[in-house]
Amino acid sequence: MVHRKTLGQQAASAGIYAFLAALSILCVLPLLNVLAISLSSAAAIQSGKVSFFPVEITGGAYAFVAQKKAFLASIAVSAERVLLGLAINMVLTVLVAYPLSKDGSQFSFRTGYAWLFVFTMLFSGGLVPSYILVKELGMLDTLWALVLPGAVPVFNVILMLNFFRALPKELQEAAFMDGCGYWKLLWRIVVPLSLPSMATVGLFTIVGHWNEWFAGILFMNDSAHYPLASYLQTVVVQMDFTKIMDVDDAIYMQSLDDRAVKAAQIFLGALPIFCVYPFLQRFFMSGIVLGSVKE
Amino acid sequence: MSSKRWRMQLPLHVMIWPGLILVLLFCYGPMVGLIIAFQDFVPTNGLFGSEFVGLKHFEYxxxxxxxxxxxxxxxxxxxxKIVAGLLAPIATALLLNEIRRESFKRSVQTLIYLPHFLSWVILSGILIEVLSPTxxxxxxxxxxxxxxPIFFLGDQSWFPFVMVGTDVWKExxxxxIVYLAALTSINPSLYEAAVIDGANRWQQTLYITLxxxxxxxxxxxxxxxGNVLNAGFDQIFNLYNPSVYATGDILDTYVYRLAFVNAxxxxxxxVGLFKSVIxxxxxxxxxxxxxxxxxxxIF
Structure with a gap:
């Protein structure tokens, strides 16, 4: 390769570095602004002094949020939802993906089953019929309404299916010859070999359940059953305090800035995502891309 | 098919059934419910007790x-969104491809991937704060x-462009990722040959990379x-308000309000069925x- 660069090439290269650096900073500046507001004093916020660094640092907004009953209750709902949703999604993903990863010669109905699942990605009954179904099943205001309608994530099934297919066939054939049944094969050989990709799918499932807000709004009549994402949607985004208002809110609010309280709740809502982000990032480069787009 | 083969494959069927039952219930069940588009549906009369009215609601x-x-x-x-969402990642991938310092490249990737993982609820909270006119x-x-001061989320003429801009920012x-993966599959010897022929970086990008x-x-x-009728419910539902309905109301938000505000x-x-079929x-x-x-x- 050429080692010496002309002046013009150096300038172009420096320009690209600068542009990409600016672009990356632009992606996180709004987040920094909100974080700074959440940590600043009411006086500093109201006088417009806060930009990307906290001014007159205080944890008052966080202390206030930490004692808000509705906020804490919604975190508990979110935690239950993530755990139950993760368990159901993962078990069903593996159980559906494994038979579908077989050839037509090993599993005659494979293609028929596969189309039944794939069709649900292409067409859906829509909002009103889904709502009526959940209502008729008596699942309104229960945790089941948040986890069962999406119990089989078909996209994840396809990812796992492609991964299972890439496992060495000889291993399973040998075990099969030795009289090992499909259940034992799945549990003893396939699952242990797939733990890394299952971790990837699992992390995406956790993020998905934590972020999902619409089912909560749709299926919960009582805001006490809202997961955190739905709670934030109501309180921070729609600013609808008629549904959720703690009695002692008014007393605290006098000494705090409303924007700081909102900012603190936004930041706490995003915090779990920031925590799993380093793990996510390590996985998705290799896992998701190779699984989804094939040549 | 022989019964022996059926018995051998039975465990594979059994594995699929729990997932299949849930999909039949929660994905195919609502498709049966689509008949209410052809009825004067009254919730108390139920799915099969409401009067059949044909295409009345479609005409309405x-x-x-x-x-x-x-x-x-x-x-x-x-x-x-489709156009901007295609061009911005391609341009960024091409620029990242010019970066030789791996640590810099990885830092950029870490920061620009981040908004994708935050939900539109969180991002809307942030955007409402950041874009506030006051x-x-x-x-x-x-x-x-x-x-x-510009009222980005309350001004009809600004709203659609703010939706496109913030969607590009998120995604x-x-x-x-897809384009960076495609770049790694380009044969490096093509670049070597081009350099010998005197091609500069720009010509290499134009004639080999692209x-x-x-x-x-x-x-x-x-x-x-397939997304031409999906303008982004999560984003618009969280960011719109009655003053921008004229330019910002989309099919999905319209369906939601028809159902849960107007009953x-x-x-x-x-309307939902019309959208789903197209x-x-x-x-x-x-x-x-x-x-x-x-x-x-797909599979």
Whole structure:
């Protein structure tokens, strides 16, 4: 390769570095602004002094949020939802993906089953019929309404299916010859070999359940059953305090800035995502891309 | 089929059944419920007790001037999102490809992927704060340059463009992954040959990198056709308000309000069905084209 660069090439290269650096900073500046507001004093916020660094640092907004009953209750709902949703999604993903990863010669109905699942990605009954179904099943205001309608994530099934297919066939054939049944094969050989990709799918499932807000709004009549994402949607985004208002809110609010309280709740809502982000990032480069787009 | 073969495959069937039952109930069940689009649905009479009225609700939908407006908004926003959402990641991937310092490249990727993982609820909370006309940081910066405050989320003419801009902000980074993967599959000896022939970086990009990425670009464009009626419910539902309905109301938010604000369940279902059928047709065509010409398979 050429080692010496002309002046013009150096300038172009420096320009690209600068542009990409600016672009990356632009992606996180709004987040920094909100974080700074959440940590600043009411006086500093109201006088417009806060930009990307906290001014007159205080944890008052966080202390206030930490004692808000509705906020804490919604975190508990979110935690239950993530755990139950993760368990159901993962078990069903593996159980559906494994038979579908077989050839037509090993599993005659494979293609028929596969189309039944794939069709649900292409067409859906829509909002009103889904709502009526959940209502008729008596699942309104229960945790089941948040986890069962999406119990089989078909996209994840396809990812796992492609991964299972890439496992060495000889291993399973040998075990099969030795009289090992499909259940034992799945549990003893396939699952242990797939733990890394299952971790990837699992992390995406956790993020998905934590972020999902619409089912909560749709299926919960009582805001006490809202997961955190739905709670934030109501309180921070729609600013609808008629549904959720703690009695002692008014007393605290006098000494705090409303924007700081909102900012603190936004930041706490995003915090779990920031925590799993380093793990996510390590996985998705290799896992998701190779699984989804094939040549 | 022999019963021996059936018995051998039985465990595979049993594995699928729990998932299949839930999919039949929660995905195919609502499809049966679509009949309420052809009924005067009254919740207390139930699914099979309501009167059948044929295409009445579709005719009503067609007669509403609002419907045309909503379809126009949906197409405008989604087409702009598809175009911008295709160009921004390609440009970013090409620029990242020029970076030789791995640590810098990885830092950029870490930061630009981040917004993809935050939900529109969180991002809307952030955007409402940042874009506020009274005390948001964007308008403070504009004010310091002598620009009048802009009500980005309350001004009809701004709203669709703010939706496209913020959607690109959220997704362009994550969108680069596909193109970066395509870049690694380009044969390095092509570049070596080009350098010997005296091609500079720009010519290499133009004649090797871009043609090398073309198949994946065409594939992504084809697959995005299925989204022409999806202008982004999560984003718009969280950011819109009655003052921008004229330019910002889209099919999905319209269906939601028809059903849960106006309680017109049958009309809402009819509009939803109209959207689903068109989307299904577009997705089927785009997947067929992708399969036929790029050998792309879903599974």
């Amino acid at each position: 939908m067609y007669s509403l001037p609002q419907t045309t407006e909503v379809i126009r908004n949906t197409l405008f926003i989604s087409v702009m 005390n948001g940081i964007v308008n403070s910066l504009l004010a310091s340059m002598g620009v009048e 362009f980074g994550f969108g680069t 043609p090398g990425m073309l198949p994946i670009i065409v594939l992504m464009l084809t697959l995005s056709l 017109q369940f049958s009309v809402a279902t009819a 989307s299904f047709t577009l997705i089927s065509i785009s997947y067929w084209v992708a399969y036929r010409f790029a050998n792309y398979r």
